[in-house]
Amino acid sequence: MELRSGSCSSREACGADRRTPHCCRPRTLTLEGVVTSVYDRLIDLPHFNPDEDVDGEPLAPAPADLRAQLDAADAILFSTPEYAGTLPGSFKNLLDWTVGGGTYDKPVAWVNASASPTGAAGAHDSLRKVLTYTGTDIVERACTRIPVPRSSIGPDGLVADPAVGERLAGVLTALAEHVAERRRTDDA
Numbered sequence: 774m775e776l777r778s779g780s781c782s783s784r785e786a787c788g789a790d791r792r793t794p795h796c797c798r799p800r801t802l803t804l805e806g807v808v809t810s811v812y813d814r815l816i817d818l819p820h821f822n823p824d825e826d827v828d829g830e831p832l833a834p835a836p837a838d839l840r841a842q843l844d845a846a847d848a849i850l851f852s853t854p855e856y857a858g859t860l861p862g863s864f865k866n867l868l869d870w871t872v873g874g875g876t877y878d879k880p881v882a883w884v885n886a887s888a889s890p891t892g893a894a895g896a897h898d899s900l901r902k903v904l905t906y907t908g909t910d911i912v913e914r915a916c917t918r919i920p921v922p923r924s925s926i927g928p929d930g931l932v933a934d935p936a937v938g939e940r941l942a943g944v945l946t947a948l949a950e951h952v953a954e955r956r957r958t959d960d961a
């Protein structure tokens with residue numbers, strides 16, 4: 774399962790949120806057979822350009838790595854801050870690279886870590902719109918708001934509150950159950 778932050782910053786709450794599953798357990802989390810990996814190359818992605826995303830021609834290394842990681846994942850969990858009422862431009866750029874492949878029919882969910890009164894609703898409405906456009910399988914029961922105020926982040930940059938860790942484990946479990954259900958349906 775791929776964990777994806779919409780922030781370039783190493784200090785953002787959503788990044789801490791995204792990394793927390795790794796601090797709750799050993800570095801690679803195994804939760805009822807779930808193995809997570811963190812995508813941390815958002816900052817390396819070039820601006821999306823359709824001229825550089827042509828069928829049959831090789832992609833630049835960073836977008837190629839992004840698509841390879843997406844292809845390898847059974848599910849994707851997003852966490853993004855809100856910038857100016859919508860998604861950060863750098864994260865929207867990542868999503869633009871997925872229009873050509875990588876997320877179609879893929880189970881996805883998001884954790885909204887915003888502690889602001891508006892709950893970063895604009896960012897998450899935009900994320901839903903893009904993930905619907907790209908044909909993902911949005912797992913509604915795994916999409917969750919877990920406010921992570923700055924005060925709850927420890928000096929290591931990880932969420933220190935065990936209750937938050939438990940809720941994140943619940944999100945991962947819901948996503949994993951959805952993947953398992955789909956496999957059972959496909960095998961039937």
Ligand SMILES: Cc1cc2nc3c(=O)[nH]c(=O)nc-3n(C[C@H](O)[C@H](O)[C@H](O)COP(=O)(O)O)c2cc1C
Pocket residue numbers: 784785786787854855856857858859887888889891892893922923
């Ligand atoms: C350029 C910029 C624009 C932002 N715009 C919004 C916004 O529209 N709505 C909001 O709730 N927070 C906004 N924020 C705050 C970020 O979402 C916030 O930094 C993020 O949620 C991480 O929280 P933290 O700073 O407590 O770690 C903005 C931050 C920056 C740097």
